[in-house]
C-alpha cells in the first residue's frame with residue numbers, strides 16, 4: 719500500500735504491505751486479498767498500478783495506511799535491499815520480520831503517547847526502560863528483532879499501558 723505520508727519512503731521498500739497483509743472487500747478495499755499474496759494491482763516492478771487513483775478505484779484503505787517507515791527499514795537493513803518479488807524464498811522471512819518490526823514499533827508509539835500523561839516518577843522510569851527496550855538500533859537486524867520479540871517486551875508494554883488507565887482517566891476532557 720503506497721502511503722501518502724512522505725516519511726514512509728515507499729521507494730526504498732519492497733511493497734511489503736501490498737503483499738503481507740490480508741484485506742476484505744469493503745468500502746476500504748475493492749477486492750479480497752489473502753495475507754502473503756501480491757495485490758492484483760501490484761506491478762512486477764513493485765509499483766502500484768493505480769497509485770494515482772486509489773480512492774476512485776475503491777482502495778481508500780491503502781491511502782490511510784502508514785507503516786511509519788518500518789517497511790523500508792526492514793527491506794534495507796534486514797534484507798540489504800532484496801525483494802520478495804525477485805526471490806520468492808524471501809516471502810515468509812519478510813512477512814515475519816515485518817510483523818516483528820511493526821509490533822515493536824507500535825509499542826514504541828504507545829510509550830511515546832504515554833509521555834502526555836501525568837506519570838509518577840515510578841511510572842516514568844518504567845516507561846523509559848520499556849522505551850529503551852523497544853527502540854530500534856541504528857541498524858535494524860532480524861537477530862535484534864527476534865531477540866527483542868522473544869524477550870516478551872510487547873507483553874510488558876501492554877501490561878504497563880493497561881496499568882495507566884486510571885492515570886489516563888484523570889486527564890480525560892469532561893463533556
Ligand code: SF4
Nearest residue numbers: 719720736757766780
Ligand atoms: S491497491 Fe495498490 S497500494 Fe493498495 S495494496 Fe494493492 S498495490 Fe498496494
